[in-house]
Amino acid sequence: MSFRLTNYIPALDWGSSYTRETLSNDLVAAVIVTIMLIPQSLAYALLAGLPPEAGIYASIAPIILYAIFGSSRALAVGPVAVVSLMTAAAIGQIAESGTMGYAIAALTLAFLSGAILLVMGVFxxxxxxxxxxxxxxAGFITASGILIAASQLKHLLGIPAHGHTLFQVISSLAQNLGSVNVITLALGASATGFLFWVRKGLKPRLRALGLSPKLADVGTKAGPVAAVVVTTLAVWGFGLEAQGVAVVGMVPQSLPPLTMPSFSPDLLRQLFIPALLISIIGFVESISVAQTLAAKKRQRINPDQELIGLGAANIGASLTGGYPVTGGFSRSVVNFDAGAETPAAGAFTAVGLAIAAVALTPLVYYLPKATLAATIIVAVLxxxxxxxxxxxxxxxxxxxxxxxxxxxxxxxFGVETGVSAGVILSIALHLYKTSRPHVAEVGLVPGTQHxxxxxxxxVETDxxxxxxxxxxxxxFVxxxxxxxxxxxxxxDGSPVKHVILMCSAINEIxxxxxxSLEAINLQLTEMGIGLHMSEVKGPVxxxxxxxxxxxxxxxxxxxxxFDAWRALTLNRGAEVDRVERIS
Amino acid sequence: MSFRLTNYIPALDWGSSYTRETLSNDLVAAVIVTIMLIPQSLAYALLAGLPPEAGIYASIAPIILYAIFGSSRALAVGPVAVVSLMTAAAIGQIAESGTMGYAIAALTLAFLSGAILLVMGVFxxxxxxxxxxxxxxAGFITASGILIAASQLKHLLGIPAHGHTLFQVISSLAQNLGSVNVITLALGASATGFLFWVRKGLKPRLRALGLSPKLADVGTKAGPVAAVVVTTLAVWGFGLEAQGVAVVGMVPQSLPPLTMPSFSPDLLRQLFIPALLISIIGFVESISVAQTLAAKKRQRINPDQELIGLGAANIGASLTGGYPVTGGFSRSVVNFDAGAETPAAGAFTAVGLAIAAVALTPLVYYLPKATLAATIIVAVLxxxxxxxxxxxxxxxxxxxxxxxxxxxxxxxFGVETGVSAGVILSIALHLYKTSRPHVAEVGLVPGTQHxxxxxxxxVETDxxxxxxxxxxxxxFVxxxxxxxxxxxxxxDGSPVKHVILMCSAINEIxxxxxxSLEAINLQLTEMGIGLHMSEVKGPVxxxxxxxxxxxxxxxxxxxxxFDAWRALTLNRGAEVDRVERIS
Incomplete structure (x- = not known):
């Protein structure tokens, strides 16, 4: 393949044929996605144990960098649930949530993950x-969903809890169950119930009211925004913060800051394996979303280019106050359904979020954490x-x-153990199966050469x-x-005079x-038995x-x-001097 | 398979048909092996960093236990070069050679290794x-041979050296090269030269002198014993010990002592991976020797029974002052060539060694370590x-x-890293190959159904x-x-209307x-292309x-x-309703 810059920067490709109509479609999609992303970003930052603005920041630079380097036209990059959980699990062992060290570890994790993805892409x-x-x-996502939901119960109940395994989280919750904040619970439970109803019941209701499927869909997607607005107003109006309802609080009113990850060798060493797992899980999640969406428009995804796009996005996150990001399922589907045609829609979303970061952050002061927890729980379940x-x-x-x-x-045992064990076990089981292969003794189907x-x-045998x-x-196995x-x-006592290895399913020796074949040949020779092979593939x-x-x-x-069979049964002992290559 | 005690204790099987003639053959073999084993056992103990008697002890109980539980008739169990080196590498990180802690770690390593082998055998x-x-x-044995030879140079030069990698050993030797003991070097170099000559030149010479091949062979095998006797006499006669020639020194005159391994959880944890590697390497070495010898007499080896035999031998070693053992190549071949017919020959060897441990140990006081190093170097090279x-x-x-x-x-990086990396790399390379399989587009060989x-x-195509x-x-890969x-x-633009997957080489889905097949089917359906399969195997x-x-x-x-081809090319669109199982 000759070197073409568009092979490495897909934006040059779609950018050259950008039209006014594409622009308007992309803009509409961007507005819808921005509205959806504001609460989602705050919520995932909470899940990762980071201040809420980190979620917004992690959606701005990464989305632009992916728009330039990524190969999917509809993928929306930013914080996602599983990666946020994995971030919390990785950094929680190193620093206390809320500290400077924790935030720097998150930047470093994003940087390492970005570097790993870039290296994987280049090579x-x-x-x-x-x-x-x-x-x-599938198993990992299901288990992570349960872990995430469990970890968010503390916000719904207004009690402290911690841990990275289901047992730790549940027992930690159980210990503090005496100090449940009833108002928080009422708010959280209502938000959760409302959001479940929005998912299951609202869409048919809206359709029954005569809305078009598309509008009904938008209404459904706006559910979390409604929950955010209503509960924020409730906390503000009734002064619930004074009653112990935890709120998001002060969020700095600013564009993403310029930040630097740490390059301490110790920290890099501690974070390497988590970063590798986050990179691979993030890549897998992202590429399956991208491929699903691309297939709908008969487009193709280039996996190696995706690695570069995601790598750039993560390095961007590490330099602008974010944390590890990847292509998210829900945000990408919303983006696609809202009519996004090119990655420019992502760039416009980034602009929308930047405006929100500067202008809207004071409005979320009274947003209860319980509402964010409710949006997470409903999403991950x-x-x-x-x-x-x-x-x-x-x-x-x-x-x-x-x-x-x-x-x-x-x-x-937590996300890292779970996914590592899954990979190792799949490989081990595959090797075990191939270590005891299926072997069939075959005979001639009468009247055929099969x-x-x-x-x-x-079948006929001899x-x-x-x-x-x-x-x-x-x-070797x-x-x-x-x-x-x-x-x-x-x-002993076997009447066999010739062994034929039929090699049609042997793809490698x-x-x-x-x-081993040489040893078999030697031993059969000593026993006066012939060893023959048939249907050997070309490469073998x-x-x-x-x-x-x-x-x-x-x-x-x-x-x-069939030649082997004929030669060895009909003309016993006759020489057949065809030693030919087949393929 | 019904339960029969002889399935678990092979000794009951061969013991029931033991005759006077078998006895005399076994006795002759035992005498020859005993003579050969005395210097070898001392030398390997030296290599493992243990006192010389540990090598003798490690040959007594293990050989008897293997005789009862093992399935090979000629295998001789005891200390071997590679396992001795691995023992030194494993324990060297935990304790100082010569200390009580070192000896206990060796017992513990043998115990763990025995337990691992037994568990592997039972399951x-x-x-x-x-x-x-x-x-x-093959690569591991070659590299270990070089490492072992390098590690023994210190005894040949009479200088201290340490390390578990080639670089460490060589640089450690280089640092102390100034203090070489010339008399030690002269003794060691002569012994090495003599032993090489025995290997290469003595046998033809003895044959030329009219000895039978068998006697010439025995003469060759007695070479190390001659070197031991001559150099011991030289040290004793010329008082070379006072000149700084290191000798074996005092060896306790006793039967193997009863010993206990340590069950400290910390030590067991530290030694687990080394014990696992030693078990597997030892098992592989042992079973290849056993199979080679068994094949010569048309006997079969039962690998799971071998695990039990070797496991029992190692547990025996841990309880009687030894260290990890396995079936050795040279001792087993000597045993076989000397006419051993049953494992009883091993038991007689054990008796011979026990007598040596009680009666002959004072004689090795003046045996120079340089001679033992020479026997190791010549053997491993x-x-x-x-x-x-x-x-x-x-x-x-x-x-x-x-x-x-x-x-x-x-x-x-040493034996543990080397062999682990070899295993991981072979598996990774295999998986990599299967991740990009060979795919052939096939056509009909004219006039056939192939x-x-x-x-x-x-070929004909369409x-x-x-x-x-x-x-x-x-x-998945x-x-x-x-x-x-x-x-x-x-x-785009392809004229393909039907895709046929010919599955003759697909052994598993x-x-x-x-x-993935479902996704392919879905996408091809959307494109109006048919997906078909042929030659699907029965189990698939x-x-x-x-x-x-x-x-x-x-x-x-x-x-x-051929049916698929005919249906899709000749009768395009016609239904062929044969959905049959093939195998």
Whole structure:
């Protein structure tokens, strides 16, 4: 591929064909997203243990940088629930929430995460995200949703609580249950109930009132804003702050500040693994949203470019008072549904949020934290979906086991342990499965040239010819398995004179397996049994030709299994000197 | 399998058919092995940083326990070079060599290693050893041989040195090079030269003198004993100890003592990973020796029983003043060649060593450590074999890379890092390869029902039908790869109307891949393109039948690729309602 700047800065591509109509669509989307993002950003900052303005700041520079470097046209970048929780878990071990050290650790985490994403993008390591299997992601998101909801209960109840596992949070809540603030609880419970009703009941109601589906949708999305306005007015009007209702309080009225992450080697070392996990989880969340939306418009996403876009966004967050960000599901869908056509919509959203940061922050002084907690709880509970357990149970026990372990470990030991264990377990289970591959003894389907499993089909067999089809690549993990298998089948008293390995499903033979094949060949030779191979794939055959094995093999290599069968059963002992390459 | 005690205690099996002739063969072998083991045991204890008698003790109880529980008839268990080096590396970080703490840590390491092996045996986890690929083992043994030889140079030079990496050892030697003891060096160099000559030159010489091959072999094996006797007499006769030649010194004249490992949780935690690595390396070394010897007599080895045998041997070592043991290559080969027929030969060897421990230990007082170092150096240098680099380079770059990294990291960072990195790297490289599988577009070989790669063969194709043969199981690591691939091939302006996935090499479709297939099906449906599958294997089809996918699939499942081709090219649009299971 030749070097083109638009390959690296997609903005140059869509920017060159920007029209007045695109502009108006993007502007409308930006207004809608801005209104939705104000409470959401404050709430996620709260979840991350940061001052509320950090959430707004984390939505401004990152969204602009992603607009320049990202490849998705509709993705909206900023704070999201799971990454906010992971941020709190990572930094909570290092500094006390509310301190300067905590805020600097958050900047550093964003910087590290940005650097990791950029490096992955430059070296095209996007495939690393594939090591998170779909069930592990689903399990992790579900468990995180529960953890997040549990962590927000303290704001709903007006009591202190802490911890990064479900047990810690619940027991911490239970200890303080005596000092519940009733007014806070009333406010929080009403907000939560209202928001659930908005999700479930409002849209059909609005449709019944004759609103168009699109307007009904906008009405539904405005629910959190209504809850924010009403509860803020209630606290202000009835002086509830004096009754112990925790409010957001003073938020600095300013544009995002210029900030510097820390480069202390100790801190960087402590935050590296959390940053890596946040980067990968954030990338996976972001790219699945981006791909879903792109597919609807027949656009394509470039994963490596996405890494660069998200990397730039996170470095931007670290330099402007933010914390780790990624492409969020709800904000991106709203952006897309509101008609955003290019990343410029994101840039306009950033402008809207900057105006809010300067002009509207005094208005949120009396916003109760309980309302923010309610918006978080309602949002994340929609992520909780245990159906993945049922689906994987029916399809594959290994996948079920991986997802169940991910859920249990995330709830029991926190997000980092949970997701790491999920990845390691999926890989281990895959290796375990390939270590004991399915092997079928096959025979000839009468009247055809096809060979099928003798246990599943009525096929012709010959006692002196054993044909085994190994349904797996041969590599170090199962090399000895094959040795044991063949020696078991050709042991004392067996009438077998020829073993044919049918290699149609063998996609690789690594050096360990090659040595095992040599050992098998040697032992069968001593026993007077021929070893043959059929249907060897082109790439595998190319490799074997460079080794001693083909020269040492006591039998032959046949292009087709049928040739092998004919040669070894009909013309026993006759030479068939076709050693051909197949593919 | 029904419960039979002989399944768990193989000694009951061979013991019941023991004859006078077997007895005499076993006795002869035991005498030869005992003579060889005395200097070897002392030398390996030295290498492990333990007092010399620990090597003898580690050969007595373990050999008897293995004789009862092990499944190999010729394996000789005791201290071996690589495990001794790993013991020194593991304990060197915890205690100072020569202290009580060091000896107790060695007992504890043996106990932990024994417990790990027993657990692996009981739960039939022997397959875990397969995670060490052949090239990684070869690289590790070669690098360990170099490390061991380097670590013994200090005894040859009579200067202090320490360290667990090649760089540490060499720089430590270089610092003390000024204080070389010339007499020690003369003794050590002579012994080394003599032993090399025994290996290379003595056997042909003895044959030329008319000795039978067997006797010549025995003469060769007695070389180290001759070196020990001559140099001991020299030190004693010329009073070289006073000249600064380090000798073995006082060795307690006693049977193996009863000892207890430590159960301090801290120590157990520190030693767990080293014990795990020692167990796996020891098991791999032992089982490859056992299998090689068993194959020569058409016997079979039961890997899980071997784990139990080795586990019992190590626990025995921990209770009788020893340190981690395993089945050694040289001692087992000598045992086998000397005619050992049953594990009873091992038990007789143990008796011989017990007699030596009580009666002969005063004789080794003047044995110079330089001689022991010479026997180690000569033994381990025969393990050093860099040809694995050349062989893997020619066959598979991934294997080459894994072995090169294992060698470099073992030399540069020590045995634990080296072998761990080798295992992790082999797995990572395997996963990387399967993440970008070979995919062939196939066409019909004219006049047959076979389909082959269009790039390698002259085949019939049809612009509207794209048949892809994916040469890999579909699972989470490559799920997205397939999605990208198919959408790339069916994008704008493509004439493709049908995509056929030829699944002959797909051995598994996990849940992530199933979701990817569903996404592909959905997108192709939107584009008006049919998705079909052919040659789906029985076990894969069984799974798919339990899922929604088959119901949602917009195309069909064909038993044979030829059926799919005929249906989609000749009778375009015609329904072929064969959705059959194949295997």
């Amino acid at each position: 095209r390591l996007g495939f690393l995200a594939n090591f998170l299997s779909h069930p592990v992601i 929609s992520l909780v979906d245990f159906s993945i357990l049922r689906k994987t149970w029916g399809y594959s026990r290994a996948d079920f086991f991986a997802v169940a372990a991910t859920i249990v470990l995330t709830l029991g 060979f099928r499993n003798i246990l599943r089909h009525d 006692d002196s010819v054993l044909t085994l089809r190994v349904d797996e690549s041969l590599y 199962n090399a000895r398995f094959l040795e044991d298998l063949i020696l078991d089948r050709t042991g 690594d050096y360990s397996a090659l040595e 055959m190319d490799r074997l030709k460079g080794s001693h094995f083909l020269r040492d093999l006591n039998g032959q290599i046949f292009q087709a299994q | 039939r986890l022997g397959f875990l050893a397969n995670f060490l690929s052949h090239p990684v083992i 025969s393990l050093v074999d860099f040809s694995i680099l050349r062989k893997t380079w020619g066959y598979s770059r991934a294997d080459f890379f894994a072995v090169a990294a294992t060698i470099v990291l073992t030399l540069g 389909f082959r790669n269009i790039l390698r063969h002259d 612009d509207s039908v794209l048949t892809l043969r994916v040469d890999e199981s579909l699972y 490559n799920a997205r790869f397939l999605e990208d691939l198919i959408l790339d091939r069916t994008g 996990d849940y992530s891949a199933l979701e 089809m069984d799974r798919l039948k339990g899922s929604h996918f088959l119901r949602d699939l917009n195309g069909q499942i064909f038993q044979a690729q």
